Amino acid sequence: MTDEETAQVAQALIETGMDAVIATNTTLSRVGVEGMEHGHEAGGLSGAPVRDKSTHTVKVLAAELGGRLPIIAAGGITEGKHAAEKITAGASLVQIYSGFIYKGPALIRESVDAIAALR
Ligand SMILES: Cc1cc2nc3c(=O)[nH]c(=O)nc-3n(C[C@H](O)[C@H](O)[C@H](O)COP(=O)(O)O)c2cc1C
DSSP, X not given: OOHHHHXXXXXXXXXXXXXXXXXXXXXXXXXXXXXXXXXXXXXXXXXXXXXXXXXXXXXXXXXXXXXXXXXXXXXXXXXXXXXHHHHHHTOSEEXXXXXXXXXXXXXXXHHHHHHHTTO
């Protein structure tokens, strides 16, 4: 989605009375994984390759929403500092999927500590 489309979604969320928004999910883009062994496979791409794109979307949504509804940020959190980046970008909560598969519960503690250190 373009930033303009993301902004339109934010307005629709407000107008339709949504309670919160999760940003983002997986991507169909293969930018960043070109030439990798499984880089050409079909389906949603998650984890590190979506991190920056996801954080950008959180920033655009946060600017448009202006705190009117909470943002739950997901996409490429594989270290605690990535969770903190999402909060700094405007998220109220984070969601971890791929990173949890590879790192397990230790990533939760790492993320909590990194977010607490922002205060
Ligand atoms: C194996 C797998 C299954 C998923 N299933 C769902 C699903 O059923 N519904 C959904 O909204 N997102 C689903 N997702 C997307 C994740 O919730 C998450 O938004 C995405 O993977 C980006 O976060 P991550 O980089 O931490 O994995 C799935 C992701 C993976 C890797």
